Amino acid sequence: MVDANAKPLEQSQDTASLVKRLAGPSVTKAGLAKDQTEINRIIAEVSKGSKFYENEKRKDKELTERIAKILRIKDEVLKEADIRRVEADADRLFVDLEAERDLTQIIVHVDMDAFYANVELLRSPELEGKPFGVGKGVLSTASYEARKYGVRSGMAGFVAKKLCPELILMPIDFQKYSEMSKKVMAIFKQYDPNMIVAGCDEVMHSITKYCNEHNMAPDECVQRMREQVKVETRLTVSAGIAHNKMLAKNKPNGQFHLSSEREAVVAFMRDLPIRKLPGVGRVNERLLESIGSCGDIYEHRAVIWLMDHYFGKTFLFKAHLGIASNVVQPYQREERKSIGAERTFNPIDDQNKILEKLEEVSIELENDMRENGWAGKTVTLKYKLDTYQVFTRAKSFNRWITRKDDMFNTGKELLKPEFPLCLRLIGLRVTKLNDLHASANQGIKRDAMPGFHEHAAEMDEWPPGEGDEYLEGDEENSASRVPKPTSSRNPPIISTRPMDSRIDAEAHMRLQDSEDEDEPALRTQPCPVCAREIDAADNLALNAHIDFCLSKDAIKQATAASSSDVATPSNKKKGKGNKGNALTRTLSDWKKKEEKRPDRTRRGKKK
DNA sequence: GCGGATCAC
DNA sequence: TATGGTGATCCGC
Numbered sequence: 001m002v003d004a005n006a007k008p009l010e011q012s013q014d015t016a017s018l019v020k021r022l023a024g025p026s027v028t029k030a031g032l033a034k035d036q037t038e039i040n041r042i043i044a045e046v047s048k049g050s051k052f053y054e055n056e057k058r059k060d061k062e063l064t065e066r067i068a069k070i071l072r073i074k075d076e077v078l079k080e081a082d083i084r085r086v087e088a089d090a091d092r093l094f095v096d097l098e099a100e101r102d103l104t105q106i107i108v109h110v111d112m113d114a115f116y117a118n119v120e121l122l123r124s125p126e127l128e129g130k131p132f133g134v135g136k137g138v139l140s141t142a143s144y145e146a147r148k149y150g151v152r153s154g155m156a157g158f159v160a161k162k163l164c165p166e167l168i169l170m171p172i173d174f175q176k177y178s179e180m181s182k183k184v185m186a187i188f189k190q191y192d193p194n195m196i197v198a199g200c201d202e203v204m205h206s207i208t209k210y211c212n213e214h215n216m217a218p219d220e221c222v223q224r225m226r227e228q229v230k231v232e233t234r235l236t237v238s239a240g241i242a243h244n245k246m247l248a249k250n251k252p253n254g255q256f257h258l259s260s261e262r263e264a265v266v267a268f269m270r271d272l273p274i275r276k277l278p279g280v281g282r283v284n285e286r287l288l289e290s291i292g293s294c295g296d297i298y299e300h301r302a303v304i305w306l307m308d309h310y311f312g313k314t315f316l317f318k319a320h321l322g323i324a325s326n327v328v329q330p331y332q333r334e335e336r337k338s339i340g341a342e343r344t345f346n347p348i349d350d351q352n353k354i355l356e357k358l359e360e361v362s363i364e365l366e367n368d369m370r371e372n373g374w375a376g377k378t379v380t381l382k383y384k385l386d387t388y389q390v391f392t393r394a395k396s397f398n399r400w401i402t403r404k405d406d407m408f409n410t411g412k413e414l415l416k417p418e419f420p421l422c423l424r425l426i427g428l429r430v431t432k433l434n435d436l437h438a439s440a441n442q443g444i445k446r447d448a449m450p451g452f453h454e455h456a457a458e459m460d461e462w463p464p465g466e467g468d469e470y471l472e473g474d475e476e477n478s479a480s481r482v483p484k485p486t487s488s489r490n491p492p493i494i495s496t497r498p499m500d501s502r503i504d505a506e507a508h509m510r511l512q513d514s515e516d517e518d519e520p521a522l523r524t525q526p527c528p529v530c531a532r533e534i535d536a537a538d539n540l541a542l543n544a545h546i547d548f549c550l551s552k553d554a555i556k557q558a559t560a561a562s563s564s565d566v567a568t569p570s571n572k573k574k575g576k577g578n579k580g581n582a583l584t585r586t587l588s589d590w591k592k593k594e595e596k597r598p599d600r601t602r603r604g605k606k607k
Numbered sequence: 608g609c610g611g612a613t614c615a616c
Numbered sequence: 617t618a619t620g621g622t623g624a625t626c627c628g629c
Binding site for chain 3: 024047050051052135137138140154155156157158159336337338339340341342343344346347388425427429
């Protein structure tokens with residue numbers, strides 16, 4: 001496994017956090033090897049000296065300074081605070097929050113165990129018991145054997161090889177996983193047609209209704225669901241049962257049912273590390289270092305109250321109580337806010353070659369937007385230097401952007417003043433979207449639209465995200481990814497945190513519903529721009545016509561005014577009573593010191 | 608509206 | 617030999 005005699009890396013306070021950072025974000029997630037410290041040391045060692053390492057070091061230093069400043073503010077605030085009084089205020093909030101507890105729903109979170117790896121095992125049984133990973137440059141997943149060595153999803157292949165020299169690397173086979181995912185999803189859906197799909201291997205259900213209708217206990221229902229998947233696919237599923245989404249998701253392997261008794265819930269939260277809370281990543285974990293587990297939140301309530309701006313008191317108090325959203329509603333297409341494409345490559349400093357990459361990305365994005373029926377008003381360029389520093393530059397228009405040339409030229413315009421550059425990534429993203437399909441179908445149920453099924457099929461091709469797995473780049477799939485919204489819709493239990501309903505479903509499930517259903521009642525549709533009747537059965541023609549209309553400036557303006565109401569039916573305000581993700585707030589004076597432009601001396605990569 | 612940062616999957 | 621891609625949100629300006 002690991003060399004126990006290797007000399008320890010000197011552990012100054014600075015390197016401790018860096019070593020952990022280098023180990024990657026999923027280190028605290030799944031159950032991993034015993035001696036994570038030793039593994040982290042090796043990872044740091046093989047990374048040392050690389051540009052990647054230097055960038056991580058820089059970010060770690062900045063973060064450390066930023067946290068130090070927040071802690072100084074904390075000290076200041078504490079000095080002049082009447083702790084008793086603050087605690088009394090906090091206690092009142094706890095009482096109010098407690099009143100929101102809703103124990104009536106039965107929520108189930110299921111995910112496939114080591115999905116990619118187990119699918120590979122089905123076809124290659126000789127891999128049984130061997131350490132292997134899926135993916136080439138960056139691992140998408142690791143077998144259980146490999147995980148014992150500290151190999152994780154998201155890890156660079158050469159680092160994984162260092163940890164486990166006999167590691168077998170399997171090429172990624174999206175089609176295989178996609179087919180299997182569809183089978184599994186079809187089974188899951190029988191238990192809740194409104195389930196939230198989160199990636200190809202993860203689903204959130206509400207089985208309240210199902211259990212009532214079938215007169216079935218939750219455990220029995222979930223047992224049956226897991227058994228059905230096992231029988232029909234030979235894959236295993238883990239499930240968490242609880243009365244809200246956050247509790248259901250925080251489960252051990254196998255099947256776990258958390259009692260709906262208040263005491264059981266609070267006891268469960270007591271030992272839950274705050275890192276497990278949705279929205280608490282590596283950064284916020286460090287910010288909240290002194291808190292540790294959710295059980296510690298209460299005793300820190302005064303500090304949290306006073307530092308609400310940084311810590312988010314409502315969020316943390318709810319976490320302590322184990323209160324979270326229990327609303328399970330599938331993702332709606334109109335919730336989408338952006339669409340983009342980006343590509344990583346070997347560092348390039350030649351301007352023309354960089355522009356070629358930009359053009360490729362523009363083409364990808366145009367295809368994706370056309371195939372899925374989106375236009376947008378803001379174009380954002382993203383680029384990553386060979387030093388791994390990331391920058392974005394944006395430009396807004398007063399017309400709808402759909403075409404490759406518009407995006408390419410905008411990107412070029414934004415990039416030009418930044419030269420000279422040596423880049424390892426370039427990307428484009430379009431926001432302020434106009435849903436052309438919705439416009440084309442106003443007043444008509446989208447599912448009933450002929451011609452849109454081919455898109456449904458594309459979207460269905462590959463569900464977005466990866467569970468705890470990581471995707472390797474694959475341009476073939478770029479057209480089929482769907483976002484996961486982070487807002488909740490009028491939950492009966494107040495969800496003050498956008499994050500807590502992060503797991504949500506995709507439009508394709510809805511579109512799938514109506515497959516093979518009713519014959520087209522309408523043969524033509526009005527163009528959303530010029531209102532002319534277009535052959536609705538020919539979707540390509542419809543889109544081509546829309547593109548044509550949009551290409552006329554005068555009409556674009558008209559559309560901008562008229563269709564923005566129609567195009568975003570999600571103009572529904574998401575009753576944001578609360579201020580949202582307070583944990584991500586940062587120190588303003590820290591930001592002021594940030595470089596606003598890339599450092600010219602570090603950009604030009606002379607060979 | 609823009610840019611940086613964080614997070615999830 | 618080579619550390620990913622898509623999308624969302626928040627903050628401070």
